Amino acid sequence: MRSAGRGPGGRGRAAQASGVFMVVGVLRLRLGVFEARSLKDKRRVTKSLKDRLGARHNVSIAEVDDLDHCQAATLGLAMVANETRFVESALARIVDEVRANPHASLLEYKIEML
Secondary structure, three states: OOOOOEOHHHOEHHHHOOOOOOEEEEEEEEEEOOOOOOHHHHHHHHHHHHHHHHHHHOOEEEEEEOOOOOOEEEEEEEEEEOOHHHHHHHHHHHHHHHHOOOOOEEEEEEEEEO
């Protein structure tokens, strides 16, 4: 028995319809949390930033690296939409917002479209 909404090759019906296009944007942020003296200090800063970005921009976000380093954090964000231009613009706005954060310094970032 096949799952509802699945066609040949395991693709959903929406993926087979003409004109349907899905863009996944991925943003990797490397941050310096130079005021942190412990992992608890870093966690306070990163949790606040993750909560704010997730709520304002409707993205999925997680800390993906530098978990045991108290003055560095690497966050991964993902966004799905149907227009590349929209995703690029939204991720650029997130980078600008992170740059303006007084508690974390943006060291580097990378945006990829999948």
